[in-house]
Amino acid sequence: MAASSGSSMLYSFLLFIVILSLQEMYRGKLASSELFTILGGFISSLIFLVTLTFIGNFQETCGVRTGWGAVILAEAIALIAASTVHRVCITTCFLFSAGLLYEIDKLSGMVLARSESKTRRH
Numbered sequence: 001m002a003a004s005s006g007s008s009m010l011y012s013f014l015l016f017i018v019i020l021s022l023q024e025m026y027r028g029k030l031a032s033s034e035l036f037t038i039l040g041g042f043i044s045s046l047i048f049l050v051t052l053t054f055i056g057n058f059q060e061t062c063g064v065r066t067g068w069g070a071v072i073l074a075e076a077i078a079l080i081a082a083s084t085v086h087r088v089c090i091t092t093c094f095l096f097s098a099g100l101l102y103e104i105d106k107l108s109g110m111v112l113a114r115s116e117s118k119t120r121r122h
Contacts, residue, residue: 009057012050019047020081031086040085041092048078048097052104071101 003011023030023043030040052074059066075097082093 005057005060009054009061012053012057015050016047016054019043019050023047023081023085027085030089034088037086037088038092040089041082041094042096044078044082044085044089044093045096045100047081048074048093049100049104051077052101 023040030036030043052070055070055074056066059070075094078093078097079090082089
């Protein structure tokens with residue numbers, strides 16, 4: 001059962017607040033070693049994911065077509081959040097976000113192809 005755009009938007013906003021708050025609370029720990037710095041970049045890429053979900057659902061609710069503008073805005077927000085932890089977090093956040101975006105695009109293509117094949121059968 002898929003969530004509606006409104007509830008998905010609410011959940012992604014709440015996750016954004018929780019992830020950003022925890023990242024800022026443990027900022028010192030995340031900047032303390034190389035491994036934690038990479039983890040900080042990954043956590044910031046999760047901020048990218050939930051922000052992109054929020055923006056996409058907001059645009060869908062308003063009836064506006066989504067595009068690359070949502071991706072760029074979500075990436076900018078995630079990179080700013082990563083910059084509060086460590087400089088290396090910015091780079092790792094960008095790399096993890098690019099990987100997540102690739103996987104989201106692949107998953108979206110699979111779901112779209114499956115829904116198109118169902119509509120052709122009926």
